[in-house]
Amino acid sequence: MNVVASRQFHMSQPTIDMWARLSGDHNPLHTDPEFARGSRFGGTIAHGHYSLAMIEDLLLAELGSRWLAGGVLRDVRFRAPVRPGRDYEIQLRPHEADLRVEIRDIVDGTLVVEGTAVVAGT
């Protein structure tokens, strides 16, 4: 299926730390490597709302006023953690009248986040 828009990003611990300060979410699962090593994730992971912000920004850049006119990002599911040191790609694909949103690990293809972008008027 055609990709309408895509964007790649690299996740790093400094980015996670900056996001923690910005959002006030200092959960050690994100910011404390030693604590996170003992968790079920085996290491720190990015905040879920970071991925959502990246998706929202791509949707606005791609759809402009159409997205501002009542577009909704919905049914978001976090399938796997976004980890520091890895590269990811966000893809928007047509799905019926909406857009399917996915974030995948570029190297191994793991689906980490998925959702649906409902564009106003569609």
Next chain:
Amino acid sequence: MSRSAGEQPLLTFETVRQLSAFPGFRHTVSEQDLRDYRTATGCEDQGEALPAGYAAILGRLGYLHEHRMPPGGVLLGQEIAWLRPARSREPLDVTAVVQSATEDAGGRRKVVIVTTVRQSGDEVARVRVTVGWPT
């Protein structure tokens, strides 16, 4: 400015079990916040205008303001509608209302609607957040 990690009290499920709404608050995105956001996301510089993705942060702030989730607490899902532009240094009123709550063998969850409004009354963003607490 938010409190540091060590100073933030835990937002336990016991704390919020009876809540139908979280305490509202006024939030202003500083120019430094906006610069940090651009650095973290690589998003385009749009001057003072807040990027649409900032709604994700507002959604998180709505229920977790000045608190931290206990270990095992997770963001399970989120729906975002960015309705109207806002700017840095502009006071925004953030409210969070509990839409539904479940507590059973499958887990403890709340669905919260976080609304951000300008001083003019215009709605900037509406975020529906599903939050899970450890059992």
